[in-house]
Amino acid sequence: MTKPPLVETPEGWVPSGLKVRGKAGAKPTPSPVVAQPAVRPTATPSMPVPMPVESAAEVTEAKAATDSQASFRPMPVLTILSIICLGILYMLGDWQWAKYVEKSRAPAISAATAPVSVAAALQSSQPEYRPVELTGLVDPRSVKLRALRDGISGYRIFTPVVLEDGWIFVDRGFVAEADANKVPALSGQVSYRGVLRKGAKANSFTPDNDPILKDWFWPDLPAMGASLKLTGGSPAYYVALNLVDPLATGQTQINPWADSKGANQIPPERHLGYALTWWGFGFALIGVYTGLHIRTGRLRFGRSPS
Incomplete structure (x- = not known):
């Protein structure tokens, strides 16, 4: 195939019969660019949505507000216990x-204090722990009062003594539970020295007496006298002997219940x-309780704003 001859034109040599518009070497005019709206990428499960970033000042302010609030969430079971x-x-x-x-x-009892009669001691302003002496007829019956001495459980032996103007219980001393049936019964006239003690509960932990079963835990003197069918007398006080020998062994012992200090x-x-x-x-339990709640974050103390 034969190529058409070239023809010289102002724009340069071109094939014959070709129409040329514009100037040779001229750059094409760019078409106007239409601004397209920005398209936000659609969030997909694999691409998290970007969250707005808080400033450091906002984070500090929020943390300060949280720290300034006190809170307490007690553990229910631990709190009850x-x-x-x-x-x-x-x-x-x-x-x-x-x-x-x-x-x-x-009051301290001096060994030099002279004992008085039971009647005279009962008429004084403070009868308890007053040294007394008595002479009378002993009743062969006794009441066993539960007691504990030096870690040994046993009984205190209360025996009534009939005086000229009534009767009064005499604490003859303590015997271990194993020796409770070995206490001899007394009879005839006796003479004792001791101190007056008031019959009352030792404290709120002392069990109640059971007169029907004759189970005594504290010297309820009126009830004890009624169990022996005794009338009259001085049921508010009893005589705790200074020296006791309830088993009649011939070896006397000091009666701690005659001590003036209790x-x-x-x-x-x-x-x-x-x-x-x-x-x-x-107080130690309160400290442990508080420390445990602080350590587990259940107790927080608010901070005062600076």
Whole structure:
């Protein structure tokens, strides 16, 4: 095939018969660009939606507001058990404190103090712990009162003695439970020395007596006298002998219930130590309870704004 001849034109050499518009070498005019609206990418499960970024100031302000709020979410079971334990510890401490106060206020009995008759001691302003002496006819019957001495359970033997103007119980001493049936019955005229003691419960933990079963835990003197069908007398007080020998062994012992500082040989300072110990356990329990809630984040203390 023969190529058409070239023809020279102002725009340059071109094939013959070809029409040329415009100028040679001229750049094409760009078509106008129409702005297209921005299309946001559609979120897909594999591409998380971008969240707005908070400024550092906003984060600090939110954290400060959270820290400034106090909160407390108690553990239910632990809280109930702690309240019960605190109540028990308080009562034990209060009991020992009462014993401390009682023994601290008890008058000291001097060995040189001359004993008086039971009638004269009962007429004094403070009959308890007054030294007395008595002579009368002993009743062969006795009442066994449950007691504990030096960790040994047993009984205190209460025997009535008939005086000129009535009768009064005499505490003859303590015997172990194994020797309770070995206590001999007395008869005839006796003479004793001791101190007056008031018949009352030792504390709120002392069990109640059962007169029907003749089970005695504290010296309820009127009920004990009624169980022996005794009338009259001085049922409010009994005589705790200074020296006792309930088994008639010939070896007398000191009766701790005749001690002027109380119904045992524990000094009042020791009762004070017991009270402080029980109450100290209570404060320690509060500290453990509080620390556990702080550690688990259930207790937070608010911060004051600076």
